[in-house]
Amino acid sequence: MMDLTEKTLESAAVYRGLIVNVRRDKALLPDGRPCEREVVEHSGAVALAALTDNGELLFVRQFRYPYGETVLELPAGKLEAGEDPLEAGKRELLEETGTSAARYTDLGLYYPSPGYCAEVIHLFAAFGLTFTGASPDEDEFLETERVALTKAVDMVLSGEIRDGKTQAAVLKLAMLLERERGNPA
Amino acid sequence: MMDLTEKTLESAAVYRGLIVNVRRDKALLPDGRPCEREVVEHSGAVALAALTDNGELLFVRQFRYPYGETVLELPAGKLEAGEDPLEAGKRELLEETGTSAARYTDLGLYYPSPGYCAEVIHLFAAFGLTFTGASPDEDEFLETERVALTKAVDMVLSGEIRDGKTQAAVLKLAMLLERERGNPA
Numbered sequence: 517m518m519d520l521t522e523k524t525l526e527s528a529a530v531y532r533g534l535i536v537n538v539r540r541d542k543a544l545l546p547d548g549r550p551c552e553r554e555v556v557e558h559s560g561a562v563a564l565a566a567l568t569d570n571g572e573l574l575f576v577r578q579f580r581y582p583y584g585e586t587v588l589e590l591p592a593g594k595l596e597a598g599e600d601p602l603e604a605g606k607r608e609l610l611e612e613t614g615t616s617a618a619r620y621t622d623l624g625l626y627y628p629s630p631g632y633c634a635e636v637i638h639l640f641a642a643f644g645l646t647f648t649g650a651s652p653d654e655d656e657f658l659e660t661e662r663v664a665l666t667k668a669v670d671m672v673l674s675g676e677i678r679d680g681k682t683q684a685a686v687l688k689l690a691m692l693l694e695r696e697r698g699n700p701a
Numbered sequence: 702m703m704d705l706t707e708k709t710l711e712s713a714a715v716y717r718g719l720i721v722n723v724r725r726d727k728a729l730l731p732d733g734r735p736c737e738r739e740v741v742e743h744s745g746a747v748a749l750a751a752l753t754d755n756g757e758l759l760f761v762r763q764f765r766y767p768y769g770e771t772v773l774e775l776p777a778g779k780l781e782a783g784e785d786p787l788e789a790g791k792r793e794l795l796e797e798t799g800t801s802a803a804r805y806t807d808l809g810l811y812y813p814s815p816g817y818c819a820e821v822i823h824l825f826a827a828f829g830l831t832f833t834g835a836s837p838d839e840d841e842f843l844e845t846e847r848v849a850l851t852k853a854v855d856m857v858l859s860g861e862i863r864d865g866k867t868q869a870a871v872l873k874l875a876m877l878l879e880r881e882r883g884n885p886a
Contacts (some may be wrong), residue, residue: 520764520771520842522755531716531723534739535817538716538723543766546842553766554719556741561814579705581728581738583812586705594816624860626868627768628813629746629822631779633722634767637865640838641821657705657731673873673880675809680822680865683811688858695858 520546521544522553550676562605563592565623565685566615566642573668573686574613574645576672578658588661588671589679590686592637601638609642611651615658618644623688626681639685665690705731711803714778718751720779743820747790748777750808750870751800751827758871759798760831763843773846774864775871777822786823792798794827796836803829808873811866824870826877850875 523544531538537557547549566574573590580587593608595601602620609615623639630681652658663671669690671677706730716723722742730736751759758775765772778793780786787805794800808824837843849858854875856862862871 518844520844522760522764522766530718533723533725534717534737536723536739536741538718538721540718541766545814545840546764551840552719554721555767556721556818558814558817560814577705577733577854579707580812580815581707582724582740582817583815585823587812587815589815622860624809625863626865627772627863628776628818628865629743629748629764630765630772630819630864631739631744631766633813633818637770644767654735655730655736657703659703659705664750670878672869673876675807678812679815680811680813680869684857684868684872687869687876688733691858691872691876692856 518546521553522546525550526590554632556633558633559597560580560595560601560636560638561592561599562595562608562638562640563590563607563681564609564640564642564684565590565689566609566613566617566645567665567689568645568662571665572662573665574615575661575663576612577661578656584661587679588677588682590682592681602640605638610648611653612658614647614651615647615649616646623685626682626684637681639681639688641689703731707731710735712886733752739817739860741818743818743822744776744782745780745786746822747780747786747793747825747835748866749777749790749794749825749827750775750874751794751798751802751830752850752874753830753847756850757847758850759800760846760848761797761843762846763841772864773862773867775867783834787825790823790825795833796838797843799832799834799836801831801833802827803831808870811869812867822866824866826874
C-alpha cells in the first residue's frame with residue numbers, strides 16, 4: 517500500500533464564523549508536489565436513534581435554512597468545547613424531545629463530507645426511554661414526531677429521509693436489531 | 702403542523718473559497734424575531750455504489766486532509782456547474798476506478814450536515830460493470846479496493862467505515878437487494 521499522507525507546510529485561518537471556521541493550508545502531496553487544502557472546521561456533533569419500547573423512533577422536524585425546507589432528522593446537536601459526546605447526546609435528547617434513556621449503544625462515527633469538512637458526528641442508539649418534557653433552545657423551532665422503526669427504514673429506502681446521519685443511524689440500528697434476533701440481513 | 706419557515710432579510714457572501722463559499726444571512730424566525738444564519742455553499746456531488754457481478758463493491762481509499770487520515774469511501778466527486786448528477790457519477794466512476802456501468806439505480810439524496818451545509822450528494826447504485834482503466838486527476842492519489850457487499854455491511858455496522866455517504870449507500874443497497882430477494886430486512 518502506498519503512503520497517501522499529505523504533509524502540512526503552512527496553515528492560515530481565513531474565516532471565523534458562527535458555527536464553522538475555514539482554514540486554508542499549503543501541503544505536500546504524496547509525490548512531493550505542493551497543493552492547497554481548504555478545511556471547514558466544526559466543533560463536532562452527536563445524533564441519537566432513540567427507540568421506544570413499542571418500536572418507534574423519535575424524530576425532530578425543523579426548517580433547515582441551507583436547504584430552505586423542513587427536514588426530518590434524528591435528535592442531534594453540536595458538542596460544546598471539550599464535551600463528552602454521549603453527555604452531549606443526553607443533553608440534546610432531553611432538550612429536543614424531553615426524553616431520558618436508560619441504555620445507550622455506540623453506533624460509530626459519521627464523517628459528513630470528508631473532502632473539505634472536519635466535522636465528526638457521534639451516532640448512538642438509546643433505549644429504555646422516559647418522557648419528561650422538551651425544552652428546546654429559544655431560537656430552536658422544531659416539532660417532534662414518532663415513526664415506527666420499520667416505517668423509518670422504508671422512508672430512508674424510498675428517499676423520503678434526506679438527512680445523511682439519519683439515513684446511516686436508522687439503517688444501522690435496524691440491521692443490528694435484526695442480527696440480534698438471529699436473522700442476519 | 703406549525704409553519705417553521707424562516708424568511709431571508711439580507712444575504713452577504715463572507716468567504717469565497719476553493720471548494721466552498723460561505724454566506725451569512727439575516728433572517729426571521731417563525732415567531733418573527735431576527736436571527737443570523739451561516740451557510741456553507743457547495744456545488745453538489747455524486748457517489749456510486751458500484752457492484753460487480755460477483756457481489757463486490759468498488760471502493761477508493763484516499764488521504765482526507767480535514768481528518769489527517771486515509772478514509773475508505775465509495776467513488777465520488779463534485780458536480781461541475783450545471784452538470785447532470787448521473788453524468789457526473791459516470792465520469793467519476795470512470796476516472797477513479799476505470800469502470801463503466803450498464804445500469805444505474807437512484808439511491809436518493811444525502812444531506813451531509815443540514816444545520817449549516819447546503820451540499821447535496823446524489824447517491825446511485827451501478828450494475829453491469831466493465832473495466833477499462835482508471836485515470837484519476839493528477840492531484841488525486843487514491844487506491845481502489847474491492848470489498849464483498851456483505852463484508853462492507855459488516856464494516857459499516859462495526860464502525861470501521863466512517864464516511865457517511867458510504868454508510869448510507871452501502872446499507873441502502875444491501876437492504877434493497879435483500880428486499881428484491883423477497884426477504885424484507
